[in-house]
Amino acid sequence: MKTINAWLESINQFITLVGGAAVALMMIHVSLDIFFRFALNQPLPGTITIVAHYYMIIAIFLPLAYVEQTKSSISIELISAYFPPAMNRFMHGFTHLFISATSYLIAYVSYGVAIRNFNSRTSIMQGDYTIPTWPTYFILFAGVFLLGTYCLLRFIMSITGRDAQEGEKQ
Numbered sequence: 513m514k515t516i517n518a519w520l521e522s523i524n525q526f527i528t529l530v531g532g533a534a535v536a537l538m539m540i541h542v543s544l545d546i547f548f549r550f551a552l553n554q555p556l557p558g559t560i561t562i563v564a565h566y567y568m569i570i571a572i573f574l575p576l577a578y579v580e581q582t583k584s585s586i587s588i589e590l591i592s593a594y595f596p597p598a599m600n601r602f603m604h605g606f607t608h609l610f611i612s613a614t615s616y617l618i619a620y621v622s623y624g625v626a627i628r629n630f631n632s633r634t635s636i637m638q639g640d641y642t643i644p645t646w647p648t649y650f651i652l653f654a655g656v657f658l659l660g661t662y663c664l665l666r667f668i669m670s671i672t673g674r675d676a677q678e679g680e681k682q
Contacts, residue, residue, distance in 0.1 A: 513665075513674055520662050521581055527658065528578040531571045538567035561638045565645045573655030577662040580611070605670035608663040615660030622653045 541559060549555040579585050592600055626649035634646040 513669060513672070517665060517669070520577070520658075520665060523658065524575075524578040524581050524662065527655075528575040531575040534567045534570035534574075538563055538571070541567070557641045558638045558643045561636050561643045561645070565636070565643070565648045569648045569651050573652050574658075576655050576659040580659060580662055580666075601670065605667055608667040608670060612660045612663035612667060615656045615663065619653050619657040619660060622649060622656065626650045626653050 541556070542563060545556040545559040592603060595603070626646070629646040629649050632646075633644065634649075635642045635644040637643075
């Protein structure tokens with residue numbers, strides 16, 4: 513179990529670096545587009561489509577599992593502070609199961625959409641250029657599938673008691 517967890521955490525860290533690189537490339541791309549638009553009156557073709565369909569999808573959906581891994585998501589603990597520790601452990605385990613099931617459902621649907629868009633070679637015309645957008649649907653699938661897998665592992669660890677043991681070591 514620890515090996516699988518370490519392997520998933522390594523994948524999460526690498527994919528988050530890819531997401532960070534997408535943000536950096538997006539900043540450079542948009543800055544160059546603005547420079548060329550105002551300095552040379554010649555904007556970069558396809559900037560809007562590439563930003564919306566590539567950079568943003570990569571930056572948002574790929575790091576989802578890393579956000580869960582680092583416990584960086586937003587949480588509101590209005591009443592859980594009053595629960596006994598056993599109830600909080602149960603709620604955390606249930607939350608991981610719920611996130612996992614929801615993520616797998618989204619992954620299932622998005623995979624079907626990705627296959628349809630792949631088969632039809634979905635693309636967007638922007639000016640004189642055709643920009644394929646079908647690959648981004650697979651990025652969505654990969655991000656939510658990885659989130660579902662990580663949360664399922666966390667759920668399994670919580671019901672086997674390994675989650676509590678690792679929490680004590682931290």
